[in-house]
Amino acid sequence: MExxxxxxxxxxxxxxxxxxxxxxxxxxxxxxxxAGFIQDRLGPxxxxxxxxxxxxxxxxxxxxxxxxxxxxxxxxLFIAGPSLAMLTACLTSCVIPFxxxxxxxxxxxxxxxxxxxxxxxxxxxYVFGLxxxxxxxxxxxxxxxxxxxxxxxxxxxxxxxxxxxxxxxLSIIAIIMITGSLSVSEIIKDQDTFFKWNxxxxxVGFIIFIICAFAECNRTPFDLPECExxxxxxxxxxxxxxxxxxxxxxxxxxxxxxxxVISALYFGGYHFPGxxxxxxxxxxxxxxxxxxxxxxxxxxxxxxxxxxxxFMWVRWTIARFRYDQLMNLGWKSLxxxxxxxxxxxxxxxxxxxEIKGYISSL
Amino acid sequence: MQALTNRSxxxxxxxxxxxxxxxxxxxxxxxxxxxxxxxxxxxxxxxxEEQRPMSEVYRxxxxxxxDEQGRERCTACGLCAVxxxxxxxxxxxxxxxxxEENLYREEKYAAVYEINMLRCIFCGLCEEAxxxxxxxxxxxxxxxSFYSRADVIYGKDRLVQSMExxxxxxxxxxxxxTSDRYVDKVWKNGKY
Numbered sequence: 422m423e424x425x426x427x428x429x430x431x432x433x434x435x436x437x438x439x440x441x442x443x444x445x446x447x448x449x450x451x452x453x454x455x456a457g458f459i460q461d462r463l464g465p466x467x468x469x470x471x472x473x474x475x476x477x478x479x480x481x482x483x484x485x486x487x488x489x490x491x492x493x494x495x496x497x498l499f500i501a502g503p504s505l506a507m508l509t510a511c512l513t514s515c516v517i518p519f520x521x522x523x524x525x526x527x528x529x530x531x532x533x534x535x536x537x538x539x540x541x542x543x544x545x546x547y548v549f550g551l552x553x554x555x556x557x558x559x560x561x562x563x564x565x566x567x568x569x570x571x572x573x574x575x576x577x578x579x580x581x582x583x584x585x586x587x588x589x590x591l592s593i594i595a596i597i598m599i600t601g602s603l604s605v606s607e608i609i610k611d612q613d614t615f616f617k618w619n620x621x622x623x624x625v626g627f628i629i630f631i632i633c634a635f636a637e638c639n640r641t642p643f644d645l646p647e648c649e650x651x652x653x654x655x656x657x658x659x660x661x662x663x664x665x666x667x668x669x670x671x672x673x674x675x676x677x678x679x680x681x682v683i684s685a686l687y688f689g690g691y692h693f694p695g696x697x698x699x700x701x702x703x704x705x706x707x708x709x710x711x712x713x714x715x716x717x718x719x720x721x722x723x724x725x726x727x728x729x730x731x732f733m734w735v736r737w738t739i740a741r742f743r744y745d746q747l748m749n750l751g752w753k754s755l756x757x758x759x760x761x762x763x764x765x766x767x768x769x770x771x772x773x774x775e776i777k778g779y780i781s782s783l
Numbered sequence: 784m785q786a787l788t789n790r791s792x793x794x795x796x797x798x799x800x801x802x803x804x805x806x807x808x809x810x811x812x813x814x815x816x817x818x819x820x821x822x823x824x825x826x827x828x829x830x831x832e833e834q835r836p837m838s839e840v841y842r843x844x845x846x847x848x849x850d851e852q853g854r855e856r857c858t859a860c861g862l863c864a865v866x867x868x869x870x871x872x873x874x875x876x877x878x879x880x881x882x883e884e885n886l887y888r889e890e891k892y893a894a895v896y897e898i899n900m901l902r903c904i905f906c907g908l909c910e911e912a913x914x915x916x917x918x919x920x921x922x923x924x925x926x927x928s929f930y931s932r933a934d935v936i937y938g939k940d941r942l943v944q945s946m947e948x949x950x951x952x953x954x955x956x957x958x959x960x961t962s963d964r965y966v967d968k969v970w971k972n973g974k975y
Contacts, residue, residue, distance in 0.1 A: 455821075457825075458820070458821045458825070459817045459820050459821050460820070461820055461823055461825055461826050461827075462825060462826075462827050463825050463827045463829070466829075628807070734814060734817060734818070734821075735810075735814070737817060738810070738813045738814050738816075738817040739810060739813060
């Protein structure tokens, strides 16, 4: 029954990919709606009921605009930039488990199928690898434009992303130490009860991680690579049409992926409070298991959507940092804090068996 | 220095406390404010469907009124043109011929009456100057935008009140401003 397994896995991968793109598309709409609501406006509401066709209208506009490549630009790199940004953004979601396993024994598949693109044991490493590769999209685009402002924007983006990647990876190390695994599905399995969610075990790590996630996605208050007043546009000053669209769209995919990673690492992924009660209500066997998995997927997407909203909420609340403030925060506050967090976590992990032993010996 | 009032606030450059330097409590406060606005009633008026009610004393597009029998009130005395600070109004007078009594109220009427809307400053002095209550600035109608210079000069074809509005209007002065109603009352009572 290799064929069925292949088909089931293929369907899941295509679904994840499709949902990633759909959510990213509608994030552009949600962003404008949220911005409107926070500023006491209504947001886009002309295209269709409540403006729900707005993303299609935007995409149509993007496609029909003139696709301009500057004469002195490096043509291949100019095209490679947005492609790379889009590619790395799309690749990241494949290691994230969006749900528990599906029991497809009625199709003759013996092993339960995980709702995940690929379950690699270095999932987290893969995510960070791709995220750091994403900087190249911006870098190449800014360099290939042959424009001072684009280059400055690209340099800003690169230095910002590299600085914050350090603190981000360091904050993750504490979680890896607790779980003892780099696999995202293992980390989620480790948070099976509400109070074992990593947000409670690693609050400092969570704050560092979410701040860095904002910086990695180039979102406010760290949206310095884009800047009308100083840089005309930023790294995408020379871009137009769908190439610009790819850059902007990649940002929203990254936002979706970051939300998914935050939910998976710190908020228990597809686990939700009261899980055992719900599981008791469902029928036994394959059907009950599959229903439980689907509810878990729903819970996971609920968390993801909340964090996407949180990204937007913060964007329309806080003013941006100055560049030196950004660097000070990254290098002088977050990295030392992350290292201290690792040390404290390590000390507690070492001391915990001793304390438990001491308590039981009393 | 002696303070004149006790409202002035002394500026302090005190060191920020740890909580203030952390910045996160301030961020949470800010998020609370934006969330409050998120659920607030929106102030947007969706223009083509909804329209902001206009003030009763708004001075919009001019109209040359007709009387109850549909006769033009204007007698081409030229007082509006004299009163106009922007010199936007010009007119040519003509004498009413026998058989035209149903068209013009007075023996003299404006054969040509033009307002240059590029010059007009919508001050309303013409309506105050008019002894016949013939010209008014409507409070519910705006002067439209123009696409060519020829459109700018409004002749009688676009200024004179249409016959339909006389029939449909609740009163002679419906849609006019409060001050107009006052003037009209005085004029009707014959107490100048």
